[in-house]
Amino acid sequence: MRDIAKEVYNKMKIGAMAWVKPVSARGDTIASFQSAHEAAQALEEEGLINIMKIERDAEGQISAIRIQRLS
Numbered sequence: 001m002r003d004i005a006k007e008v009y010n011k012m013k014i015g016a017m018a019w020v021k022p023v024s025a026r027g028d029t030i031a032s033f034q035s036a037h038e039a040a041q042a043l044e045e046e047g048l049i050n051i052m053k054i055e056r057d058a059e060g061q062i063s064a065i066r067i068q069r070l071s
Helices: 004-011 030-045
Strands: 017-020 049-056 062-069
Touching: 004 017, 004 030, 004 062, 030 049, 030 062
Parallel strands: none
Antiparallel strands: 017 062, 049 062
16 A cells, blocks of 8 residues: 555655645545545654645545645
């Protein structure tokens, strides 16, 4: 399983904000994307990002995460 949050983080510049979303062309699903939230929380605990917003679908599953790179 790939770490979508880390991939987005590595492509960002310091201070930039970006959406972390599942990419169906890469085989991501909403169900598999739930682990991206845990990865984003780990990055936040390390002080690398701030989680700005979390969007959920009608079933309550996370469908997108807005992050800001701090360092």
